[in-house]
Amino acid sequence: MKPVAPEEEAALRESLKRCSPSTFEAAIQFRKTGNPEHLPAVVIGVIERFVEPDLRVKLKDADDDLRLIEDLGIDSLTMMEIVILVEDVLQMSINNDELRNLRTVGDVKTFIDCKVRGLPLPMPTKFLPIEQIAATMPIQPPFLFLNEASVSSSGANAKYKISGQEFFLQGHFKDNPVMPASIMLEALGQLAVLYLLEGLTPEPGKVVNPQMIFFTGCEGVRAHRVCKPGDILTLSIKPKRMKMPLATFEGAIRVGQEKAVIAEEITLTFGFSEVVVQPAPAAAGSGEGVNGSAPSSTPLRVAASA
DSSP states (O other), X not given: OOOOXXXXXXXXXXXXXXXXXXXXXXXXXXXXXXXXXXXXHHHHHHHHHHSOGGGGGGGTTTOTTOBTTTTTOOOHHHHHHHHHHHHHHHTOOOOGGGGTTOOBHHHHHHHHHHHHHTOOOOOOOEEEEHHHHHHHOSOOTTSOOOSEEEEETTEEEEEEEOOSOXXXXXXXXXXXXXXXXXXXXXXXXXXXXXXXXXXXOOOTTEEEOGGGOEEEEEEEEEEOSOOOTTOEEEEEEEEEEEETTEEEEEEEEEEXXXXXXXXXXXXXXXXXXXXXXXXXXXSSOOOOOTTSSOOOOOOOOOOOOO
């Protein structure tokens, strides 16, 4: 424990006077102990201070996938105010160039944690719209169940809205369309495939081959909620074990704050291929893939009991 002088505590209280009492308490505990476990509460509290009141409810559940600009309305000037206050509270210095890749609440928390611990910064979060997902994935519509996604070094998140026009809802069930649990598990498997293609750092000179990714098994699957047309599924996966040729993930789907599906383990098999250095392009529109061949459209097959 490191003692905090009364004048230092008073200055900290003044800096955080417009933040919640829990933010001040987390900050004072961090000053005393240096324990990084207090950092998330400090970061969320400081961000909440600068977010419009009607948007603060989104921070209550501390969703790391919340986007600073799109979801919380934080512009570049407001971001600088947040950074200045964080620097003051945590007694650290942040380079402006380091802020360019901070796109989500999770990015900010991870960045601050790495700075305090003296760890290298992780790769920035990649945001992929449906067009980029379709261009990357071997699975294609109408069997692609990711509308948008984000991929970071720690995992991947995605959203899928059940439109009601999905082909399988015509018979699942008669006059009562319900998203099959096996299809929701398929969507989690697809997100794991996307992580392998966009988030995994392979050996030098190699890339993950999209034609060599296949489902091998899953365990600990539980369906908690019926999902129907109009529901927006929020999917998340995190890698648990990664040793070629096997990759194991934990996954979850929720609708709002309600759990829909939990998968303790989803295991895929994957392989690498050599990076092929392409000559200067002669003409656009050849339609070929990275290795000179069209991407595979073989779907990832997942079977699970509803």
